[in-house]
Amino acid sequence: MQRSILSEEILWQAVLQRDPAFEGLVFYGVSSTGIYCRPTCSSRKPQRDRVCFFDSAAAAEAAGYRPCKRCVPQEAIAPDANVAKVLAVCRYLETQVDSIPTLAELGHTTAMSPTHLQRTFKQIVGVTPFQYADALRIERLKQHLRQGETIADALYETGYGASSRLYEKAPKQLGMTPATYQRAGEGKQIRYAIMQLPPWGTTKQPSFGWLLVAATQQGLCSVRLGETALELEQELQQEFKAAQLQPDDPELQQWVQHLLDYLGGVQALPALPIDVQATAFQIRVWEALRAIPLGTTASYSDIAQQIGQPKSVRAVARACASNPIALVIPCHRVIQKGGGLSGYRWGIDRKQELLSLEKQLAAPEKTDSDQAEG
Template sequence: MTASQASTDDARWEAMRRRDRDLDGAFFIAVRTTGVYCLASCAGRPLRKNVEFHDTRESARAAGFRPCLRCKPDQPRETLRWATVPTTLGLALVARSEAGLRLVTLGDDQAVLVRDLERRFRSARLTPDPAGLEAELRAVAAEIDGRGAALDLPLDARGTPLQQAVWAALRAIPAGTTASYAEVARAIGRPTAARAVAQACGANPLAVLTPCHRVVRADGGLSGYRWGVERKARLLAREAA
């Protein structure tokens, strides 16, 4: 459904029932029982009798409604283009902002990967663009498959200063080698922050490009990996070879 087609209350109600992200910002849903206004894709499920629709957020505010804390309808909506590509480790989903790669995830089911993308970026405008991302997809697949390097691609991973420091340290670990969480903590000047390093590894949004798979326990054990310990073992074995 396009924005022009969502001009009636009935069409807007159906768009809200579908959580249609493409219509976020085309209109706003005001819920009388909670006093908030929302985007079309908001996860809230009000009753039809409690809903009214507004063309603009200004109209909703003038009627006494405040922005929903869940879908944040007043936040600027950044556009992220995304697509998937097959690799030897399963499907890779690649999402890019204007500044660079924001997300690279691994999985076996595109629908699951897309739901994860939507969960991570609830206030973004998500646009599938396999043709426009062809170069990025090719480079990321080559990096994952060990056929080349995607390290010259611009990155736009966002995190806390500690997370950014950890991710930079991970990218400095050479292929074929590993480091412990404690060693990474010392490398960033936070020798007592091994647990925080582990948490930053778990929050890494760029699978393989930021090689959190190269971080292991002090005894050499693989510990966890966001995209599956089996994938981590395969990556390390291939790099060691």
């Protein structure tokens, strides 16, 4: 059976993290070399589009791949029983098109109690079995809509009992209504504004450069920092090819002003609404980032611990790097475990500026009596 995009993402994360829990349960082949490896192989990781997965060494060799001489994948290793059961649940959920099974049903198929299954599944996958199955259903719906099926037929084929249940979730899971998604986002309106920012701080150098702010009716969909206005506008057009881009309006200007006041050191950012499409893992990471207090920082391992996946440090770093909403989702507050600054999508210099700015914003203001005593 062909794996879903979701289950392959689980396996890919295991490879990136060199997770020993997946030993003996998955092997990956690299099309550019014709070699297959264990998930824990210490060799340089290939590009994702060159990787395919196998359930056994025999399956990889039957597909024409040679065993890696470094990790020797053909030598048997006893698999982790819990991971094996969780992967079996994933495969079972991928076959259930008409409905989402209950925890009791899933537990029966794996000889695990519903409570233990729920806890173990979330620990390994990062979401609950229901959230995983619901994401699978949305994935199937998207496939049917892209193939040109009517919304009614697509709903029936993917097991939605009523269209209202889908439309309630559509803005969060599709980023738009099913009808809009079916047209590849055509007609969706995105308001945007681009402005040059003044030099930052009391020294008046260096400047933050240019700022782009874009939003749908639901909230901010893109906040970017860049060197030129043209660069930022081209990136926006590339990201939202099928949408109707239009100049900003009074509501967007209010959000822009909040960002300008923040960058000017006038006030901290309020909780602005956002409208982004993301995986369940990315959403959990970004929510954790928004919970980091102003003027403080956290390490990638801190965030991994906070979301309950301590081995997912590299995946946390990738989620930070893919953040489309600069400043509002404060990925600049994440640093290396030793305290050093790590990479930042919009430049290390800007990251340092932002952290210095936030320390000033978080510092308690002196009262008149404090100043007199000082």
